Structures are given as C-alpha cells and as structure tokens.
Amino acid sequence: MHISLHDIYKQFGDKMAVDGVSFEVQSGRLFGLLGPNGAGKTTLIRMLMDILQPDSGRILYDGRPLDVQLKDRITYLPEERGLYLKQKVRHVIEYFARLKGLSKSDARARMEWYLGKLEMSAAADQKVEELSKGNQQKIQLISVFVSAPDLVILDEPFSGLDPLNVRLCKSLLAEEKERGTTILLSTHQMSQVEELCDDLMMISQGVRVLYGPVREIIHQHSEPAVLITCRPALTNGLEGVERIVDHNSRQKVFLREGVKPSEFLGRLVRQGHEIEDFTRALYSLEEIFVHVAREANLLAAKDRDLAQQARGDLAQQAREVTL
C-alpha cells in the first residue's frame, strides 16, 4: 500500500509537534521513521492511524483518504505495549484479528500458524500477564500480522527482545515484506534502520531533516573518501587525491571533488598496486544523525541569538527614544 503525506502540521498547546512534514512510503518497501525521543514520530503515526487529526495537510492511502475498508488493511503496534493482561493469549489475538474483519475460522487458523512460527504455541492458553516481556512482545507482533494486512506500522518493535528473538522477528519482517506487505518502522535505533530499511525519513523537533533511500542518504552524507589496504602503501601526491590519513590498520584516502571511487580503484590497479581491501568510507546513520542534528541545533541556536540580538537592539532604540 502506498502512503503519501502532504504538508502535515500538528500543534499541541504552544508546541509544534509536526511542522510541515511531507513524505511518501512506496508500496512493498520497508520504510524507517527515525528520530530522537520527542521528535514527533508517534504523533505522525497516530495521525496515520486516524487516532489524531492533523491541524492541516492531507494523508492519502493508495491515493484516497482513510476509510473503514482501508482501516481493515492496516495494523499498528503501538510503542507502549497494548495487550489485555488478564486474558488468554489466544483470545487477545483472535479479538484483534476479528476487529480487522477476519472470520472466526480464518482468525484461528492464521493465529495458530503465527504462534508456531514464533515458537509460542505452548503459551496460547496462558494469560498474557504470565508471559515474559519478550514473549508478550512476540504476541503483540503476531496480533499485528495475523490479519494479513497490506500496511503495518510498527513503533519500536524490537524493544524488550533478547538478541535471539530480535533475529526471529527480523526474519519475520523480511518474510512479510517478501509477501508484499508495506512496513513502516518507527525507531530511534539507527542501526536497525540501516540494516532493515529500504527508505527512511528522519524527523527532529517536528521537522524533516533526512529523507530518501537509505543507501543514497548514507552515500550523500558521507565524506568523499575510501578505505584501502594495498601493497605498496599509498603515498601523498597521487592524482585525484586530496590527502591520505592512517585509519586503524587501513589508509583513508580523501578524493578530490568529481573523482569517482571506481575510477580511482581502476587507476590503482593499472599502476600495479595489489589491492587487498577497498571500500567506501561510509558514515553510520548514527554519525549522520548526530551531524545533522548538530547542524539543526546550531541553526536554532543562531536563530535564538539573532532574536536576542534583535530584542536587545529594540531595547536600545527604546532607551534612546526616551532619552
């Protein structure tokens, strides 16, 4: 399912929670919604789920606004877990599935399949509160996928899972994506997005700061440099090279503007260098985020300073007028 958001604004009191955000999620892709706590991710998701209404802006699903039929094809895993603690696992899953329009028999059959898939069949007749946090989280994930949705919105789906279960759940996401399900994953863990997502949007203080395919963003924001291990080692003064520094056991080569890494590699091979290891020196999303966020903060701070200065000037003028 394709989603598009156009110019979404949402204000709570004096706080602008979402400040003119637009983005699209392509059908069948795994889309990462990134941002620090309080950036506006959950507000965006709640507007996507029609739990909140935007102050202005449009949200379209396959080109039309959300309606009852569409709602049945979308499921949602909220950040803070939502399960009936005092009920049996199978009753909770069945209830959520049937609320999405599944018949009783479909709901049961699909539930059994997912319970088996996530190794939870034995827990089906236990009460939710008797399960460990990680297992509750698995039940939550099952209740999201059990209704065979076209779009799944997951808010921090891996929190509380041990590494083994994280792996299990990641493979579940991959399978569901294979099946054509569009997945929107909201998280503040950048490494997960880097590993899992095709596209991403990063939001900070209600404003979109990064948006696009994950690979492209990383390449765009990384330094124009390659990491290389070769014999003989490189020396300064090579054509197309800005400078060379030692980087752990490797050499980090900063290329001049306009020089493509593949061109540079070809040149080295032709010159008879024996290349053991050659890779683009990419930043992690985390580094990119820190960089981008710092810039945004600097901008904000600059705004503040300017505003303060302006106020000071006005006060000065006012004093002069009274004198």
Add this chain to the structure above:
Amino acid sequence: MSKLLLVARREYMATVKRKGFLIATFGMPLILGALLGFMAVIGFFTARSVQQSSRVVAIVDQAQILKPEAREEVTRSSGTQGLEEVLEQIPSFLRGVVEQQIDQVAQAPELRLMDSPEAARDDPSVDAYYVIPQDFLQEARVELYSRTSGVFDQDRPAWITLQRWIRASLLFGVLDDNTSRLMWSPLPLQAHSFGPQGQSEEEDSDLFKQVKGFVVPYLFTIIFFMAVMSSSGYLLQGVAEEKENRVIEILLSSVTSNELLAGKVLGQCGAGLTQIAVWLLIAFIPAVSLLPFLEFRPVQFITAPIYFILGFLLFGTLMGAFGSLGNNVKESQQWAMVWSFAAVSPFFAIAILMQQPNGTLAQVLSFIPLTSPLTVVLRTSMTQVPAWEIIVSLLILLLSLFLVVRLSAKLFRVGILLYGKRPSLGEIFRWMRAA
C-alpha cells in the same frame, strides 16, 4: 459480526468473568439470605424466650381505683387485633423478624394485680411492680419498682396499658358505650387528595399499606444503585485499564471511537441485566411468597424497566466517557463518584418525596434526566403520577441520552489519548468543540 457487536461481546465476556462480578452476582443473594435467616432465627428465639419467661409486671392498687371491667373495655378496642391480622399475612419465614420489631405484640408482659408491695417483691416471677398510692386521686402519681435497672424501655408497653386502664376505670360508668368505644379505639382515617381541577381521589391512609408500596421503590433503588454502580464501575475501570496499557490505540486503529464506546456500553448493559436476572432467579422463591405482601400499580411494570434500561445507558455512557479522562483507574474513579451520586440523589430527598409525591420537588426531579429514573419509579409506587409527566420525563430522558451519547463519544475520543496532567473543565470543553 459487526465490530460494535464484537466489542460488546468482549466487554460482556470480560465483565462476567471478573471475580468481583461473580462475587457480587452470586454472593449478594447469599449474604442477604443469610442475613434474613439470621434475623429470623434471632426473632424466633427472642419470641420464644419471652414466652417462656412469661414476665409479670405486678400492680399494687392501694388507692383501689382499678376496675377489671374497664380493662376489658380497653383491651377490646385497643386495636392490637388489627396488627395481629396483618401479621397473619406475612410469610412465615419473615414473621419472626417482624414480630421482633413490634414489641408491643411479642413482648407485652402480663399485668397482675397484687395485694401488697411485699407480696410482689417476694414473688420471683415478678420483674417489676407499680404502686398506685392511696393518695393517688390527690397526688396523681404512680411509683415503679423494678428488680433490675434499665427496665424503663421493657416496661413501656405495661405502663401504656396501665395508664389507659386507670383512665378507663376513672371514666367507667360515666360514659355510655358508644362514647367509650370512640374513646378507646383508634379512629379510622380516610384521606383524599384533590388536584387543581377539584377532582378528588381516595388514598390509602393505612400506614401499613403505604409501607408495602414503599418496599418496591426501595428494592428498585437498591437494585438500580448496585447495578449502575457495579457495571458502570466496570466500564470505567475497563476504559481506564485499556488506556493505561495502551490497548486503546490498537482498538482505535480498528474501530471508531463511537463504535468502541457504544459497544462497551452495550456489553456492560448486558452484563448488568444478567446480574439482575440472576438475582431475580435466586430470589424467585422468596419473591413469590412476598408477592401478596407487596403492592404494585400496573404502571410500574411498564415504567420501571423502561427507566431502568434508559438510566443504565445514560450512566454507562457517562461513565465510559469520563473513565477515559484519568491517567489510571484510580483517577478515573473519582469522576465515577460524581455520576453515582447524581444517580441516587433522589434517595436523599425520599422523605420529601414520600410526603408530597406529586409536589414541586418531585416534579422537578422527574424532569432532570440524571434523577428522573429513580424519582419516577419512586413516585409511581407511592401515588398516581399524571401520565403527561411520565411522557415528558421520558422524552427529556431520551433526548438527553441522545445528546449525552454524542458528547460522550467526543469526550471519549479526546480523553482516551490524553496523558499527563488532569485537564480542567474549560480545557475539556475546548477539546470537545475541536474534536
């Protein structure tokens, strides 16, 4: 199955499986039954021990004024026979309880004339004795001597009888039979009420019959109060729990807030009706034997259930909406208090309602939707309520139910996503306009 029904069914199942609900549903009749049984047993033994001890109160008439014929006259017309007839109507398992309350019947001691204070004092069966001194006609004073202290209450019936006996003796032979009968028997009272058009209607003056009519509204009040309290309490608790553990967000991604609220209210209403049905079934046998003892007006069979269900829906909806406002169950329950109090408030004015069941207060309370369910049912059991008042009251109730459902749905939609500090009424109002 529609989503609304799915929500209603889950709400119903979750409620009837609650421990608190099961305890209330099955425990309440048991506790009430045990209490009644206990009282009956106590009453039975009290009555028997009184019979066995056959307490005697002696009278030493030194003034020589008591006339045995006068006593017969007083006893014959004192009206206790009426009371005994009434007692005959009471189902046997309850009679002990009632008799215990009516001590004049069960505990009236035997009055025995004796010659001297010494004789009375020496007779172990005599608990107490009255002395009418020789100078009684001048001093108008009677003295009481009793074996134990604190005897005053127990011997009040004896004292009342003795006073009447003395007066009857003084008047004996002075009055003719007819005057004497008027003097000593209770006077029947026939009460009438007159409306503004001057039409008059006979009313039951018999206090006992009024009490019989009162039993129905009283029971209704208790059932209504308990059902509204428990089931809307569960509704509120359920909403607050879902909000606390964020299930609400998953639900709202599948159903609209209107469907959710309506489903919940319906489910709870069903659970409440189930509870009442169980109570009625368990109480069936005692209830059947009570029937001749109770008095119904046919209109009650129509009005009571209608008001019951409407009141249920009204308060359930309110509780659901206000349950969504708190951060947790405890906070939400504070809101519940407000509406529970409103629901039973007519009960606090019951003295006025009984005195003037068609008075201004009664009319006003019948037109206020929060108080009308109880008020109208109380009134119909006490008097003939004009049909137009019932119709107007029902129309107001239906209209306000319609409004309350719409406003509550808005409030609910706003409230369920509200976390953090408690909103002021002004803020709630603003959000509801925006929602």
